[in-house]
Amino acid sequence: MRVTDLTTPALLVDVDALDANLADMAQALPGPRLRPHVKAHKTTELARRQAGVGHAGFTCATVREVEGMTAAGLGEDLLLANEVLDARRLGALDARVTLAVDSEETLAAAVAGGVREVLVDVNIGLPRCGIAPDRAGRLADRARAAGLTVRGVMGYEGHLMMLGDVAERARLTEECMGRLLAAHADVGGELVSGGGTGTYALNTWVTEVQAGSYALMDTAYTAAGLPFRQALTVLGTVISVTAPAGEVPGWAVADVGLKALGMDHGNPAVPGAQVWFCSDEHLTFAPDEPLRVGDRVRVVPAHVDPTVTLHERMHLVRGDDADDPEVLDTWAVDLRGW
Known part of the structure; x- marks a missing residue:
């Protein structure tokens, strides 16, 4: 054909550009420093290519993505970085699944669904999901009391991803990460998860970056000066x-x-x-x-x-x-x- x-x-994908993007990101954020976000491409074969350059853990946005990645044999370490109120399909999977929680209700859903590991989602400035930083520790305590393992915290500075002024983007990212690290001090755990394509090179505070768009790219990220x-x-x-x-x-x-x-x-x-x-x-x-x-x-x-x-x-x-x-x-x- x-x-x-x-x-x-x-949809056309320039395979040379794709491979160059994957290689460049693997050099910048090797191994567990990057947890690629599959919501950007929703394609298990592309995820398999990301795993091939050393990124074995993935970020997902939907239960369907978690299920599909598991079925494709890519369930070594999956983070559903989103709040869900029905986690029953997650607990039944033969995969390591970590679920984001930011409330008593989402914590109860994780318990009811048989999910064993969670991250506390913290609001660090984007008016979307996330618990207030000063309440994160209490939610983590309740998660542990319910028998769950709390792997750490996550926070997304999504409102900063495409700021044209890179110096301002870096300054505001540091402010947001200050809030996330304060929450992490109360929550504990080995993971501080956050960031994205727009801040992957600026966000040195997280232990893992959840970038996804870098693989295929678009005009908005190109205009923001991404390489x-x-x-x-x-x-x-x-x-x-x-x-x-x-x-x-x-x-x-x-x-x-x-x-x-x-x-x-x-x-x-x-x-x-x-x-x-x-x-x-x-x-x-x-x-x-x-x-x-x-x-x-x-x-x-x-x-x-x-x-x-x-x-x-x-x-x-x-x-x-x-x-x-x-x-x-x-x-x-x-x-x-x-």
Whole structure:
């Protein structure tokens, strides 16, 4: 199969860029210093490639991801870094599963589900999940009293990931980690888990970083100055072309719309073109050079995670091949759903 044989829209992964990203991160954060977050790609074959460069422990966002990773033989050390109120499916797995807790209710769910190990999730500045730092120790005490092992704390400085000013990003990361380390002093345990792609090189306080987007990348992280290569694009087909008329520039339309792209970080990019807008099934853009109906274009998403989960599979290609490269392999995006 070649790229021109694919039905569009279709996810393409430049295998050379992917492997370079995995190798660069493995050098920066070897072994247990990185706990890759599979929510960014939801693909067990990609996770297997991450394990192959030395990252055997993984972060998950859903029960489905934990189950899928276990079924794929990647259950050596899985952290569900999210609060759940029904953990029964987790306790039945033949894997090491650690669950984030931030309340009496989520702690009770872990106990009822047969989960044996937890991390206390601490609110360090992002208004999402997490217990107040000064209450973390008491929750850890209750977890131990219930017979659970408390492995430590986690906290996510997600609101800082894409700050353009790197010095400010570093300063605020230190502030957030001060809160997390204060909680850890009360909680105990061997793990201080946090961070992400945007702070992986700045956050030296955690014992493990939960980065995920680095593997495939998107325009938002590239704009934040991250050094990783853009590995993921969405292949589209030009389905309509309008020639210039007077002062109105010409435009083209590709079949990559809102239903094929994560749009919460803004419009995607098309190299050599100005993107105007997206609608359900359409991407309208002004190309620098004339295009014809039937031409293929590669669309670069602004947010990789929700883009990937809209697709059933990703196709590996070699980016420096001809315009119509061979599809080297196809991986199922098999961790989708709940």
